[in-house]
Amino acid sequence: MELMTHSSAFLLSNPSPAAPDGGAALTYVLVILNRDLPRFTPLIWKAAQIRICADGGANRLYDELPLLFPDEANSAVRQRYKPDVIKGDMDSVREEVSQFYRDLGTKVVDASDDQDTTDLHKCVAYVRDLPNLEHQNTCILVAGALGGRFDHEVGNINVLCRFSSTRIVLLSNDCLIQLLPSSHHHEIHIHPTIEGPHCGLVPICGPSKSSTTTGLQWNLSDTEMKFGGLISTSNLVKDEIVTVRSDSDLLWTISLKLIG
Numbered sequence: 001m002e003l004m005t006h007s008s009a010f011l012l013s014n015p016s017p018a019a020p021d022g023g024a025a026l027t028y029v030l031v032i033l034n035r036d037l038p039r040f041t042p043l044i045w046k047a048a049q050i051r052i053c054a055d056g057g058a059n060r061l062y063d064e065l066p067l068l069f070p071d072e073a074n075s076a077v078r079q080r081y082k083p084d085v086i087k088g089d090m091d092s093v094r095e096e097v098s099q100f101y102r103d104l105g106t107k108v109v110d111a112s113d114d115q116d117t118t119d120l121h122k123c124v125a126y127v128r129d130l131p132n133l134e135h136q137n138t139c140i141l142v143a144g145a146l147g148g149r150f151d152h153e154v155g156n157i158n159v160l161c162r163f164s165s166t167r168i169v170l171l172s173n174d175c176l177i178q179l180l181p182s183s184h185h186h187e188i189h190i191h192p193t194i195e196g197p198h199c200g201l202v203p204i205c206g207p208s209k210s211s212t213t214t215g216l217q218w219n220l221s222d223t224e225m226k227f228g229g230l231i232s233t234s235n236l237v238k239d240e241i242v243t244v245r246s247d248s249d250l251l252w253t254i255s256l257k258l259i260g
């Protein structure tokens with residue numbers, strides 16, 4: 001089985017230009033949701049090559065990003081942080097905001113005919129259908145995925161399960177969540193200055209008969225996990241590399257320190 005490596009180097013102020021931690025060099029795509037913008041948004045904006053707002057996420061970019069640069073004029077900040085695309089069912093983005101970005105050249109994709117998938121789902125599908133991306137080496141960073149409405153949070157996690165072969169990282173100020181597909185075994189390179197020690201491994205897409213880890217305070221050893229039985233929460237990272245193998249897709253979550 002192939003190894004997949006993971007690293008949160010995109011949250012470092014000065015990430016090494018080459019492939020982080022010996023993993024494949026990744027192309028990052030940023031998706032901004034309609035939730036408080038994380039403080040580190042400018043960092044992940046810089047790491048990303050394509051930036052997309054999911055519907056009301058454009059309001060967050062317009063309203064909240066200038067607050068991170070109090071010494072600059074709002075208009076200068078807004079022009080510098082122009083999204084490539086706004087996509088969604090357009091029931092939350094304000095007309096003045098979509099017009100502002102349209103005038104700067106942002107592509108606005110109205111998907112209001114689809115009332116069965118979330119705006120995050122629509123944005124991930126948009127990225128998946130882009131022709132010139134090497135999808136194996138693309139990672140979608142999702143800003144503002146947690147907090148507030150639990151139905152939205154669960155919907156965001158469901159997108160991880162729906163697109164389990166796409167690298168997607170859900171981010172808030174406080175934590176990072178991603179899926180570790182059972183098709184691979186995994187090496188997670190920990191950056192202790194920005195993340196940990198609190199972490200969890202959760203069989204979110206269905207029960208796991210056997211999961212094995214190294215590098216944690218409470219490791220799993222050919223252990224069964226399921227909702228209603230054992231799941232690994234309130235665990236702690238002990239080593240700078242955590243390894244995970246499982247017969248089921250597992251959700252990995254780690255706490256984030258004050259970044260940005």
Ligand SMILES: Nc1ncnc2c1ncn2[C@@H]1O[C@H](COP(=O)(O)OP(=O)(O)OP(=O)(O)O)[C@@H](O)[C@H]1O
Pocket residue numbers: 032033034035054055056057088089091092093118119120121144145146147148149150152153155156
């Ligand atoms: N409180 C929240 N917590 C987590 N994610 C959120 C939250 N609010 C919105 N989002 C995310 O941002 C995306 C865009 O939000 P937006 O408010 O535009 O959605 P929406 O479809 O209008 O929501 P609804 O109609 O259910 O209020 C959503 O698809 C969801 O992924």
Ligand SMILES: Cc1ncc(C[n+]2csc(CCO)c2C)c(N)n1
Pocket residue numbers: 089114115116117118119
């Ligand atoms: C069973 C079921 N539950 C809820 C919705 C509503 N819904 C789900 S995603 C979405 C779009 C949000 O931008 C809406 C309105 C549905 N269609 N089907």
